Amino acid sequence: MPTPASRSCPSCGDRMEIHALPAQYGGEVEIDFCFGCHGLWFDEMENLKLAPQAIATMFKEMHRHHDAPRTPLAARLRCAECRGGLVQGFDLVKSGRYITHRCPSRHGRFSSFSSFMIEKGFVRQLTKPEIADIAKKVGSIHCSACGAPVDLRKEDACSHCRTALSLLDPQAVEKALQTYAHAPARPSWGSPSDVADAVVAMEKERSRAQREDPRLAFTSPNAGVLGVDLLSVGLVLFSSLWDD
Incomplete structure (x- = not known):
């Protein structure tokens, strides 16, 4: 179940929702969702710790909010942890190229729903x-x-x-x-x-x-x-x- 998060969205600044999802080797991973920006905040390496069951849950949450008005991403995104500026880059996987926004201090990264789905190989061009x-x-x-x-x-x-x-x-x-x-x-x-x-x-x-x-x-x-x-x-x- 989602719980209110204390951290602010790197783009719009609104409070994000924490969703506790299954981790690969037991336990849980807490992922921050901003449904207004259609974005996700992952602490360092959290995107690699998600158990397969978590992906299905994330798909359903994304769909549940698919018709929410989308706020365009800000020109400058800030780390959810240290509030320093995020650095934009690109990663390439078999299903295509996607945008990343990473904290230079390695606190984590911000990802749009679409980038997350490309990263996990669930899209085709x-x-x-x-x-x-x-x-x-x-x-x-x-x-x-x-x-x-x-x-x-x-x-x-x-x-x-x-x-x-x-x-x-x-x-x-x-x-x-x-x-x-x-x-x-x-x-x-x-x-x-x-x-x-x-x-x-x-x-x-x-x-x-x-x-x-x-x-x-x-x-x-x-x-x-x-x-x-x-x-x-x-x-x-x-x-x-x-x-x-």
Whole structure:
């Protein structure tokens, strides 16, 4: 169960939530979540200490907050421990390149949800034909890594941070949950048509909710940009498999 954390988010400064998750060799690892920024704080090496069961729990928490308004990352991120500036870099794994923000004093690192999923190998990069297929129904969305607008009709990567457009790989996630959480095998999804239809449906649902409750509306500086990113869409699509 989450408990209020005493530490502040490296980006927005709000209090983070601590989630105690299973560690690889017994015990627990306490991970700090900021659902407003869609980010995670790992103390030094904590990202490598997580037991497989913890990954399934983290996926469900990410999905539970997938529709929370996302605060763009600050220009300067600060260590959750010492409040010194974090250093941005990139790591490369088989599933792609992802952004890291590390404390020079080795207190830990800040990671977006999307970077965490790339690190763990649960995403695949979309091909140019797949992006073109999605763009037929969807115009601009938010980058999963930095939150900047991406015009799918003109770009095949984020022009701000150069992160490739990625989507949850249903085969990789299903295999992980079958192995780690003993989830039953289910039919997969993942075609560009599935993704585009899900984006449109999510935007329609958000618009309906805002009409019914004006307090849910917020002003966006990026007119015409849909308030979702592709990895959030992937979480919604995959959740429909385990919730059925």
